[in-house]
Amino acid sequence: MDLQNDAVSKPISVIACISLALLYVVTLYAPTFLLRLPPPSSFTNFMIRRFLCAIVSTTLSLFITPLILPVQTRDLKYIFGVYGLRVDHMWQALVLPLALTSLMYAGSLLLKSLQLFDFWRQHAFFGGGLSFDSFKCAATSFIDWLSAISSNVMTWRNYIVGPLTEELVFRACMIPILLCGGFKPYNTMVLGPIFFSLAHLNHFMEIYTKQNYIIKKAAMIIGLQLGYTVLFGSYASFLFIRTGHLAAPLVAHVYCNFMGLPVLHSQRSGIVTIASIIGFLGFLWLLFPMTGPELYNDRIDNCSCWQ
Template identity: 30%
Template sequence: MSENHEGDPDSGLCRVSILCCLTLACSYVGSLYVWKSDLPRDHPAVIKRRFTSVLIVSSLSPLFLSVWKELTGIKTDAAFLSLMGFRLECILTATVLPLLLTMILFLGPLVQLSMDCPWDFLDGLKVAFDPRFWILCITDMRWLRNQVIAPLTEELVFRACMLPMLVPCTSPGTAIFTCPLFFGIGHIIGPVLCHSFCNYIGFPAIFTALDHPQRITILIFYILGVVLFFLLLNPMTDPALYGDIPICYLLERESVDHRSLCS
């Protein structure tokens, strides 16, 4: 349960929260540009240097949350790591459902990808379970950046550390939609996987789909994916499916259960 605090804008809570989030966002983005180089961004040397920078900022990002708690005087019964999203409760649903919902949204690109893939299903499974394939992946700096380092560090900084700072002065819904704005200036197992998946698929190649020999089928799946996404969004993101949500303890409450505040 959170202790009572002055949560109105005049109390300075929101100003402190926004300032901390802005500082954290600028620190993350700034760390990418501290290295001066004429090499392209996909050069292994550039990627390794940026790995070092973002890993340092990401490892220090929980300190921003700690400082924010000290500046605002907010106290909560929830464990510090739990506030950041590190918990085992409902880990299966938190892993599967967000990723499945994201894959539904990308149904059109996935169908297009499967049509253009030279492998059949069994060949794909053989590759997926081949250790040599994964060794090749993790030794590829671009793959490691797009599928591991970027999703993990960005979700840690822009979601795990920023959401707790924004929730007390806004609401869970507003905070969730505000975090990407700080990301624009510059997710936790579920958001990390979804982030990695989106990096892998990339932006839907709609114009390529229009020129595809099977464009009617692909466009049907594009539309179907978007429709199913909006139909399934509320039921698959129902807070009841994800257990006790620690950041909800940061909300002021008098006699209202924190679950209802986050539903």
């Protein structure tokens, strides 16, 4: 990202980001409130409609952003580079952030490993041992599980459409706008997630109206979600600014959606807590070394963010 700072005024950059966030949210409700379309016949159709809306709003954001930024060329490679859409250094952008993020889930991974070990041990003692047939049965069950989740609309929402559209809008589009507005990288890492969290406020009305929660309980649930959203948004923004590669926050987003909240303590074994602490300390220790711009770029003298 070699765009010039202060090329866009700070008020304009903030207004632009708020507008993009509103565009993303409002478009989700456009079929019902603007187009007056009848309600979907099923939950799957409802989610597919939302997927299409998210894709439309994301596409509009990708076309609008170059009009705001001081982009003087129509070279798609340059524009894609501003968005962090690159094929170079791809393995670093996928593997290193994934490994770094996994450290935050050291306790969760250990707990899942213990549960898996118990499953295999019970199968060995009560199922006739670990024979070829048992491995074949396990492989068949795993394939059936993959088939089931791949056809589940929530899988597409949590691991494909949601992360991809959100990272394109709230990282690829907004962060260059804020940086060009003169905001410092660390200010951008704080300000960007605020827009990201505001885009999730619509969940309050959904929880309050559809799940019949009282306002206080709905507010507590959404407050927790927004807090986690701000924390993750800051981390994702950090990855994007440090690496200049959209694949970095994208793979972290998908992984966090898959794992959920990290397990910090388990009554089953104190070693899970120890693993969580060690993982967190390792995460802090490796945060900057594993996100060094020189690992993801051939040049680091063409962006003031990396100086």
